[in-house]
Amino acid sequence: MIDMATLLAIVLMACVTYLTRIGGYIVLRNRALSARATAVMEAAPGCVLISVIAPNFVSRNPADLAALAVTILAATRLSMLPTVVIGIASAGLLRHLLG
Amino acid sequence: MSISQAAASEAVHGRSGSEFRRGVMSCLPVLLGTVPYALVLGAQARQKGLSALELPMMTGLNFAGGSEFAAIQLWTSPPHIVLIVAITLLVNSRHLLMGAALAPFLRHLPRRKAFAALFFMCDESWALGLADARRRAGANVTPAFSLAYYMGAALAMYVAWVAFTTAGALLGPLLGNVEPYGFDMAFPAVFLVLMAGMWRGVAAARPWLVSLVVAALVYLLVPGAWYVAAGAVSGLASAWLMAGDA
Secondary structure (H helix, E strand, O other): OOOHHHHHHHHHHHHHHHHHHHHHHHHHOOOOHHHHHHHHHHHHHHHHHHHHHHHHHOOOHHHHHHHHHHHHHHHOOHHHHHHHHHHHHHHHHHHHHHH | OOOHHHHHHHHHHOOOOHHHHHHHHHHHHHHHHHHHHHHHHHHHHHHHOOOHHHHHHHHHOOOOHHHHHHHHOOOOOOOHHHHHHHHHHHHHOOOHHHHHHHHHHHHHHHHOOOOOOHHHOOOHHHHHHHHHHHHHHHHHOOOOOOOOHHHHHHHHHHHHHHHHHHHHHHHHHHHHHEEEEEHHHHHHHHHHHHHHHOOOOOOHHHHHHHHHHHHHHHHHHHHHHHHHHHHHHHHHHHHHHHHHOO
């Protein structure tokens, strides 16, 4: 069963989301960037990534902050899979011990 | 597999089938963190009154987890359409920056392919695709952006997202409270590894610090999902200003 208002909401969500996905590409597809704009674009991915996970840095749970510190340390030295495993294990363990 | 190992193995194989597989493989650690989220979203959606048919429609057509969590949080019956669409736009506005960062690497693709590839651009597939393209550009591989690698990562993410949100909607009433325990740390872990790969020294990373501080403050002080946009924009503004005195 599909409700009409639900269907409309979902379709509009999908349209808006797709527009955000192609918007940046359409605007910048055929342009050469100045040195300054290149610097901005090079910083952009890191700025978005760190902003998305910023709430983790101000968690009120000491176990979560400790696990984040462990995960940062792992990320600077190890590749993806071990870091993810260490992150999950340290969060689970520290929450259990401290939480 | 680390990105450098992946690039080395790509140099040996070099076919698009193996590129696709390399993309799927690099996405597997990410899926570890995504699956519990997907189950939780499905279960929550079911509680809010979406059917096990409506939910996969949302996750399959919209395919942007953050906005779907926000939408489900705000869901009423009937839904407040304007509110939900506005929040979706807000949460997903970071895609504009992401698409802009990816654009220089997509120049060799016909528009039709680029538009199709961008439908599957989520935080994870974008970050993996971009990190890989930068690595390959550094190693003088052309084209730097491997579409098959990106689509491998993106489709693995897409299939897992739609399948496990649906599973959550079907099983939700049976599972009760799905506490994701330590699994939520997979998400920041993936992002931190990707950022470590993008590290170009302290000076180049100053905008990241600005983003982190502003996003954290806005997260603490302003309700809603503004913190992502605020952090990203202030980091970019600082990159713009710092580029002047470099």
